[in-house]
Amino acid sequence: MIKAVIFDLDGVLTDTAHYHFQAWQALAHSLGIAFNEQDNEQLKGVDRLGSLRLILAKGQLSVDDATEQQLMAQKNAHYLKLIANMSEADLFSGVRPLFTALKQRGIKLAVASASKNADFVLQRLGIYNEFDAIADAALVKASKPDPEIFLQAAARLGVAPAQCLGIEDAAAGVSAINSAGMQAIGIGDAEVLHEALRVYPNIEALDIATLLTL
Ligand code: B16
Ligand code: MG
Numbered sequence: 001m002i003k004a005v006i007f008d009l010d011g012v013l014t015d016t017a018h019y020h021f022q023a024w025q026a027l028a029h030s031l032g033i034a035f036n037e038q039d040n041e042q043l044k045g046v047d048r049l050g051s052l053r054l055i056l057a058k059g060q061l062s063v064d065d066a067t068e069q070q071l072m073a074q075k076n077a078h079y080l081k082l083i084a085n086m087s088e089a090d091l092f093s094g095v096r097p098l099f100t101a102l103k104q105r106g107i108k109l110a111v112a113s114a115s116k117n118a119d120f121v122l123q124r125l126g127i128y129n130e131f132d133a134i135a136d137a138a139l140v141k142a143s144k145p146d147p148e149i150f151l152q153a154a155a156r157l158g159v160a161p162a163q164c165l166g167i168e169d170a171a172a173g174v175s176a177i178n179s180a181g182m183q184a185i186g187i188g189d190a191e192v193l194h195e196a197l198r199v200y201p202n203i204e205a206l207d208i209a210t211l212l213t214l
Pocket of ligand 1: 008009010011017020043044045046047048051076112113114115116117118137170
Protein backbone atom coordinates (compact mmCIF):
# COMPACT_ATOMS: atom_id res chain seq x y z
CA MET A 1 0.00 0.00 0.00
CA ILE A 2 1.29 3.45 -0.96
CA LYS A 3 2.05 5.67 2.05
CA ALA A 4 4.09 8.40 0.37
CA VAL A 5 4.48 10.10 -2.99
CA ILE A 6 7.90 11.51 -3.90
CA PHE A 7 7.85 14.15 -6.62
CA ASP A 8 10.64 15.17 -8.93
CA LEU A 9 10.60 18.97 -9.32
CA ASP A 10 11.83 20.21 -12.71
CA GLY A 11 9.43 19.00 -15.39
CA VAL A 12 6.92 17.44 -12.96
CA LEU A 13 5.67 20.30 -10.79
CA THR A 14 6.70 23.16 -13.09
CA ASP A 15 8.20 23.78 -16.50
CA THR A 16 11.76 24.57 -15.37
CA ALA A 17 12.92 21.60 -17.46
CA HIS A 18 12.45 23.86 -20.47
CA TYR A 19 14.56 26.62 -18.89
CA HIS A 20 17.33 24.12 -18.15
CA PHE A 21 17.19 23.11 -21.81
CA GLN A 22 17.38 26.71 -23.03
CA ALA A 23 20.37 27.48 -20.81
CA TRP A 24 22.24 24.29 -21.76
CA GLN A 25 21.52 24.84 -25.44
CA ALA A 26 22.90 28.40 -25.30
CA LEU A 27 26.03 27.12 -23.59
CA ALA A 28 26.48 24.27 -26.09
CA HIS A 29 26.04 26.63 -29.02
CA SER A 30 28.58 29.07 -27.54
CA LEU A 31 31.05 26.14 -27.63
CA GLY A 32 30.12 25.26 -31.21
CA ILE A 33 28.26 22.09 -30.16
CA ALA A 34 24.89 21.26 -31.75
CA PHE A 35 22.24 20.57 -29.10
CA ASN A 36 18.52 20.00 -29.57
CA GLU A 37 15.54 18.82 -27.50
CA GLN A 38 16.29 15.21 -28.30
CA ASP A 39 19.86 15.58 -27.01
CA ASN A 40 18.38 17.23 -23.93
CA GLU A 41 16.43 14.08 -22.95
CA GLN A 42 19.71 12.54 -21.77
CA LEU A 43 20.35 15.49 -19.47
CA LYS A 44 17.00 15.54 -17.70
CA GLY A 45 17.36 14.66 -14.03
CA VAL A 46 21.17 14.59 -14.34
CA ASP A 47 23.08 16.96 -12.04
CA ARG A 48 24.89 20.07 -13.25
CA LEU A 49 28.36 18.58 -13.67
CA GLY A 50 27.04 15.38 -15.22
CA SER A 51 24.99 17.43 -17.70
CA LEU A 52 27.98 19.58 -18.68
CA ARG A 53 30.12 16.50 -19.23
CA LEU A 54 27.49 14.95 -21.51
CA ILE A 55 27.48 18.11 -23.64
CA LEU A 56 31.29 18.29 -23.78
CA ALA A 57 31.44 14.60 -24.75
CA LYS A 58 28.95 15.25 -27.55
CA GLY A 59 31.30 17.95 -28.89
CA GLN A 60 34.35 15.75 -28.21
CA LEU A 61 35.76 18.53 -26.06
CA SER A 62 37.73 18.09 -22.88
CA VAL A 63 38.42 20.98 -20.53
CA ASP A 64 40.23 21.40 -17.21
CA ASP A 65 38.46 21.59 -13.83
CA ALA A 66 38.56 25.39 -13.67
CA THR A 67 36.91 25.66 -17.09
CA GLU A 68 34.24 23.16 -16.03
CA GLN A 69 33.47 25.35 -13.02
CA GLN A 70 33.32 28.47 -15.17
CA LEU A 71 31.01 26.82 -17.74
CA MET A 72 28.66 25.57 -15.00
CA ALA A 73 28.57 29.06 -13.46
CA GLN A 74 27.76 30.52 -16.91
CA LYS A 75 24.89 28.06 -17.43
CA ASN A 76 23.52 28.60 -13.94
CA ALA A 77 23.63 32.40 -14.26
CA HIS A 78 21.58 32.12 -17.46
CA TYR A 79 19.16 29.65 -15.82
CA LEU A 80 18.72 31.95 -12.79
CA LYS A 81 17.82 34.82 -15.13
CA LEU A 82 15.20 32.63 -16.82
CA ILE A 83 13.58 31.64 -13.50
CA ALA A 84 13.94 35.03 -11.77
CA ASN A 85 10.32 35.97 -12.33
CA MET A 86 8.74 32.62 -11.53
CA SER A 87 5.66 32.74 -9.33
CA GLU A 88 2.78 30.58 -8.08
CA ALA A 89 1.26 30.93 -11.54
CA ASP A 90 4.05 28.67 -12.86
CA LEU A 91 2.91 25.68 -10.82
CA PHE A 92 1.50 23.12 -13.26
CA SER A 93 -2.26 22.94 -13.08
CA GLY A 94 -3.45 19.90 -11.21
CA VAL A 95 -0.66 20.03 -8.62
CA ARG A 96 -2.59 21.78 -5.82
CA PRO A 97 -5.67 19.52 -6.11
CA LEU A 98 -3.41 16.47 -6.23
CA PHE A 99 -1.60 17.54 -3.05
CA THR A 100 -4.94 18.13 -1.32
CA ALA A 101 -6.34 14.75 -2.40
CA LEU A 102 -3.21 12.90 -1.26
CA LYS A 103 -3.11 14.67 2.10
CA GLN A 104 -6.79 13.90 2.68
CA ARG A 105 -5.90 10.23 2.31
CA GLY A 106 -3.03 10.54 4.81
CA ILE A 107 -0.34 10.16 2.13
CA LYS A 108 2.97 11.90 2.88
CA LEU A 109 4.59 14.13 0.26
CA ALA A 110 8.27 14.66 -0.56
CA VAL A 111 10.47 16.18 -3.27
CA ALA A 112 13.53 14.50 -4.78
CA SER A 113 15.27 16.99 -7.04
CA ALA A 114 18.79 16.90 -8.47
CA SER A 115 18.76 20.70 -8.59
CA LYS A 116 20.81 22.99 -6.36
CA ASN A 117 18.14 25.59 -7.10
CA ALA A 118 15.29 23.43 -5.79
CA ASP A 119 14.63 25.47 -2.62
CA PHE A 120 14.43 28.70 -4.61
CA VAL A 121 12.00 27.21 -7.15
CA LEU A 122 9.81 25.62 -4.45
CA GLN A 123 9.64 28.96 -2.61
CA ARG A 124 8.74 30.78 -5.82
CA LEU A 125 5.98 28.27 -6.56
CA GLY A 126 4.61 28.78 -3.04
CA ILE A 127 4.75 25.07 -2.20
CA TYR A 128 7.89 24.85 -0.06
CA ASN A 129 5.88 24.18 3.09
CA GLU A 130 3.63 21.53 1.52
CA PHE A 131 6.20 18.73 1.84
CA ASP A 132 6.99 16.41 4.73
CA ALA A 133 10.53 16.05 3.36
CA ILE A 134 12.76 17.65 0.73
CA ALA A 135 15.79 15.86 -0.74
CA ASP A 136 17.90 17.93 -3.12
CA ALA A 137 21.38 18.08 -4.62
CA ALA A 138 22.89 19.35 -1.36
CA LEU A 139 21.94 16.09 0.37
CA VAL A 140 23.30 13.43 -1.98
CA LYS A 141 26.56 12.39 -3.62
CA ALA A 142 25.29 10.23 -6.48
CA SER A 143 23.21 11.64 -9.30
CA LYS A 144 20.07 10.01 -10.80
CA PRO A 145 19.88 7.22 -12.11
CA ASP A 146 21.44 6.30 -8.77
CA PRO A 147 18.56 5.73 -6.30
CA GLU A 148 20.23 7.72 -3.48
CA ILE A 149 18.04 10.83 -3.68
CA PHE A 150 14.78 8.85 -3.60
CA LEU A 151 16.08 6.66 -0.76
CA GLN A 152 17.06 9.79 1.20
CA ALA A 153 13.59 11.25 0.68
CA ALA A 154 11.96 8.01 1.91
CA ALA A 155 14.29 7.86 4.93
CA ARG A 156 13.41 11.45 5.83
CA LEU A 157 9.73 10.54 5.59
CA GLY A 158 10.21 7.39 7.65
CA VAL A 159 8.41 5.33 4.98
CA ALA A 160 9.76 2.07 3.50
CA PRO A 161 10.76 2.41 -0.19
CA ALA A 162 8.27 -0.32 -1.19
CA GLN A 163 5.48 1.92 0.12
CA CYS A 164 6.62 4.95 -1.89
CA LEU A 165 5.58 6.04 -5.35
CA GLY A 166 7.94 8.29 -7.32
CA ILE A 167 6.89 10.65 -10.11
CA GLU A 168 9.46 11.67 -12.74
CA ASP A 169 9.77 13.31 -16.17
CA ALA A 170 13.29 11.96 -16.83
CA ALA A 171 14.39 8.49 -17.95
CA ALA A 172 17.27 8.73 -15.42
CA GLY A 173 14.75 9.57 -12.71
CA VAL A 174 12.47 6.63 -13.53
CA SER A 175 15.51 4.32 -13.35
CA ALA A 176 16.42 5.85 -9.98
CA ILE A 177 12.90 5.19 -8.62
CA ASN A 178 12.93 1.59 -9.86
CA SER A 179 16.39 0.98 -8.38
CA ALA A 180 15.14 2.37 -5.07
CA GLY A 181 12.47 -0.36 -5.04
CA MET A 182 9.62 2.11 -5.45
CA GLN A 183 6.76 2.31 -7.95
CA ALA A 184 7.58 4.67 -10.84
CA ILE A 185 5.14 6.96 -12.61
CA GLY A 186 6.31 8.89 -15.67
CA ILE A 187 5.20 12.33 -16.82
CA GLY A 188 5.87 12.93 -20.50
CA ASP A 189 6.66 10.69 -23.46
CA ALA A 190 5.71 7.01 -22.94
CA GLU A 191 8.53 5.84 -25.23
CA VAL A 192 11.23 7.77 -23.38
CA LEU A 193 9.79 6.72 -20.01
CA HIS A 194 9.08 3.08 -20.95
CA GLU A 195 10.53 1.80 -17.64
CA ALA A 196 7.70 3.47 -15.70
CA LEU A 197 4.64 1.52 -14.55
CA ARG A 198 2.35 4.14 -16.05
CA VAL A 199 3.01 7.31 -18.04
CA TYR A 200 0.77 10.38 -18.18
CA PRO A 201 1.24 13.35 -20.54
CA ASN A 202 1.16 15.81 -17.63
CA ILE A 203 0.52 15.85 -13.91
CA GLU A 204 -3.06 17.01 -14.31
CA ALA A 205 -3.87 13.79 -16.18
CA LEU A 206 -2.78 11.65 -13.25
CA ASP A 207 -5.49 9.38 -11.91
CA ILE A 208 -5.13 9.27 -8.15
CA ALA A 209 -7.46 6.32 -7.57
CA THR A 210 -5.36 4.15 -9.88
CA LEU A 211 -2.13 5.36 -8.34
CA LEU A 212 -3.11 4.37 -4.87
CA THR A 213 -3.96 0.83 -5.91
CA LEU A 214 -0.46 0.25 -7.32
P1 B16 B 1 20.84 22.71 -11.12
P2 B16 B 1 15.07 17.58 -11.17
C1 B16 B 1 17.32 18.46 -12.32
O1 B16 B 1 16.19 18.70 -11.51
C2 B16 B 1 17.03 18.82 -13.76
O2 B16 B 1 16.15 17.86 -14.32
C3 B16 B 1 18.29 18.81 -14.57
O3 B16 B 1 18.02 19.23 -15.88
C4 B16 B 1 19.31 19.74 -13.93
O4 B16 B 1 20.56 19.71 -14.64
C5 B16 B 1 19.55 19.30 -12.50
O5 B16 B 1 18.33 19.34 -11.79
C6 B16 B 1 20.56 20.18 -11.79
O6 B16 B 1 20.02 21.45 -11.66
O7 B16 B 1 21.81 23.11 -12.16
O8 B16 B 1 19.75 23.72 -10.86
O9 B16 B 1 21.53 22.27 -9.84
O10 B16 B 1 14.41 17.22 -12.46
O11 B16 B 1 15.81 16.43 -10.51
O12 B16 B 1 14.14 18.30 -10.23
MG1 MG C 1 12.78 16.41 -13.74
